[in-house]
Amino acid sequence: MKVITEQSELKKEIELLRSQGKTLGFVPTMGALHKGHLSLVQRALKENDALVVSIFVNPTQFNNPNDLVTYPRTLENDVALLGTASEDILVYAPTVDDVYGDNVVSVNYDFDGLEFKMEGEFRPGHFDGVGTIVKRLFEIVTPDHAYFGEKDFQQLAIIKKMVKKNKLPVGIVPCEILRETSGLAMSSRNVRLKPEYAEAAPFIYKTLKSANIKFGTERAKEVTDWVKSQFENHPLLELEYFVIADIDTLETIENKKENILYRAFIAVYAGDIRLIDNLALN
Template identity: 50%
Template structure:
């Protein structure tokens, strides 16, 4: 596996691969890798000649400096995980100057309102940071296909909108949420939880599965009330928000239409750690 530590090294590598006609699959990460990330590379391996990862903790998508400082970093461990997986041909580990050669600041984007829903309401400018780093990485890596997990469904929708608006020749592939045996969605943040609390947090996915059952017969206001009641009885857990939204617009809905697709979204703070999850509603 090639380890590419700056933009020039990456450009030389990509140029050689393009000359050989290689189809490139790409999944950017912020490191702290786990099996959820590897599931992206498994999908990429099926559809491409070459699979590239990137590891870059993007400063412009953090609203809180403390969160940026606390974000887990262990490059050597991450490289070892990628090497041992046998799924990745190269990993790009840029410095800030490779992504932000002048100022470390975001471009402002219009994502047709997707950026103002859910996470965007409490994290102003967050998706400008996401869009800025992803667009720059796409320009440098020049992938044919790019892979993102459905756990961050809003981010996935925004990246699809970015590619559409910028007319980038890249196919965006969503990959199903990778879960622990308990059902908890895998996240780099889970490492900050004690093992017992990770087990307790399985209630998040269990409640989403109940929502999928209730969705057939129960009104949305009643579903929301039931979810509130569940988390009112969980020790050390705070329900930040729960909502049911249209998958296309991400706008919260209180009425169901047969020609729309819906998804339930939840954010729960467990011992100070913010956990997100979602489920497609049938």
């Protein structure tokens, strides 16, 4: 497995692959890899001739400086995990300078309002950072297909919008959420949970499943109020938001309509660790 730190070297490798007529998949990550990432990697390996996995903690998408500092950096372990899937993966693990040069700032994007919903409301500027780094990585890697997990469903919608608006020649492939046996969505943040919070966190998915059942017979507002009440009574978990939204516009709804697909989105603090999840409702 090749671990490449400079885009000039990566581009030479990609040029060689292209000269051989090979298709290229891409899985962008911020490291601290787990089985959820590995499921994206395994799918990308099946659907492409070659694969690049980037490992880069992107500074422009952290609105909380402390979150950037404490984000786990585990390159050696990440490479070892990727090796269980294939030894032929190209790992791009650049420095900030290699990606951004002297201009470590976000581009201001217009995502047709998607950027102001949910995560955008509580993490201002976050999606400008996401759009900036994903577009930059697409320019460096030039993949045919890029793979993203649905745990970050809003991010996935933002990236699809960015690709469409910029007419980028890359197919975006959504991948289902991989969960722990407890139901907790796999996340790099899970390893930072203190034992009592790790034990409590599966309550998030349990609540989403109950909300899904209630949504079959109750109005969205009634389901939302019920979810809020569940967390008001929880001794350890603090709800930041719960919304039911149209999957295309991400607009919060109070009443459902026929032939529209909806999804429930949630963000919860388990101590000082922020966890997000979502679930299709129909």
